[in-house]
Amino acid sequence: MTAVLAARQVTRSFSLPSGDVHAVRGVDLEVDAGELVVIRGRSGSGKTTLLTMFGGLDRPTSGTIEVDGVDLAAPQTDLDALLGARIASIFQTSGLIPVLSAAENIEVPLRIRRMDPRERDARVVSALEAVGLAGHANQRPAELSGGQQQRVGIARALVMDPGLLLADEPTGQLDSETGVQIMDLIADLVHRRGTAAVVATHDPAMAARADRVLDMHDGVLKTADLSLAP
Ligand SMILES: Nc1ncnc2c1ncn2[C@@H]1O[C@H](COP(=O)(O)OP(=O)(O)OP(=O)(O)O)[C@@H](O)[C@H]1O
Ligand SMILES: [Mg+2]
Numbered sequence: 359m360t361a362v363l364a365a366r367q368v369t370r371s372f373s374l375p376s377g378d379v380h381a382v383r384g385v386d387l388e389v390d391a392g393e394l395v396v397i398r399g400r401s402g403s404g405k406t407t408l409l410t411m412f413g414g415l416d417r418p419t420s421g422t423i424e425v426d427g428v429d430l431a432a433p434q435t436d437l438d439a440l441l442g443a444r445i446a447s448i449f450q451t452s453g454l455i456p457v458l459s460a461a462e463n464i465e466v467p468l469r470i471r472r473m474d475p476r477e478r479d480a481r482v483v484s485a486l487e488a489v490g491l492a493g494h495a496n497q498r499p500a501e502l503s504g505g506q507q508q509r510v511g512i513a514r515a516l517v518m519d520p521g522l523l524l525a526d527e528p529t530g531q532l533d534s535e536t537g538v539q540i541m542d543l544i545a546d547l548v549h550r551r552g553t554a555a556v557v558a559t560h561d562p563a564m565a566a567r568a569d570r571v572l573d574m575h576d577g578v579l580k581t582a583d584l585s586l587a588p
Contacts, residue, residue: 360427361388362521362554363412368421369577370407381407383577385421391521392552394545396565398582399574405558408574409526412556413447414440425522442471446520448544450530452511454499460510461486461495467518485513489543505536509543516547523548523555529564538563 370382381404389395399405410416411423414430414437423430426444430437446467454463461482468478486492489509499507508528515523525544529537541557545567548555557564565571571582 363389364424368418389554396568403574404577446515448525450527452507485517489513525557
């Protein structure tokens with residue numbers, strides 16, 4: 359089986375007046391369909407830098423990243439098409455559009471893809487159901503709790519049925535109980551749909567739901583020693 363995500367010897371350095379910052383160093387990682395990988399690591403260890411490159415929004419200084427066997431940096435790669443259809447991201451804040459209802463927010467990626475309206479409506483309804491918000495379709499973000507907003511963000515990320523889901527501290531703004539619920543939801547959806555997922559988090563409760571836990575230290579990614587307390 360080909361991995362959905364394959365990163366090989368990925369590095370990312372930033373040149374600052376004070377010197378070079380080596381944010382990511384020699385990362386090798388393969389993630390298969392239906393696999394949930396959690397990356398833990400202190401602030402500044404390089405998690406966001408790595409996820410940003412996996413999502414095609416930044417390029418490695420060296421090394422390669424492939425999604426579905428397609429090199430994100432190759433000149434012939436249609437990155438927009440790949441990002442629109444195969445890769446979805448969830449962030450610490452839901453990033454919803456305030457003037458749109460929950461259903462309309464979820465519709466946005468489908469409208470961008472010019473999906474047939476009947477199919478679009480059916481997908482929005484099933485995405486709202488999948489995240490337990492069927493009764494909240496017409497509420498705007500400000501009329502939803504933080505956890506509900508994050509659920510809408512998850513529905514919006516998954517409505518295109520992406521092969522790869524990237525989440526950077528998706529529970530960072532939530533209380534711990536809501537955070538656990540959101541992590542359970544992500545794990546359940548990823549496993550049921552066969553999505554490959556990479557989640558960066560400080561939260562030990564999230565690691566408990568992972569198929570694989572990795573630790574990032576100063577830009578280096580290593581298999582976590584789960585016998586040590588997080
Ligand atoms: N655009 C940039 N220019 C210069 N340095 C950067 C840039 N982006 C990140 N860095 C540096 O790279 C290192 C890794 O940052 P990154 O944001 O990836 O860490 P993180 O693990 O996501 O931290 P946190 O847990 O606080 O979100 C840090 O030293 C940061 O200052
Ligand atoms: Mg970060």
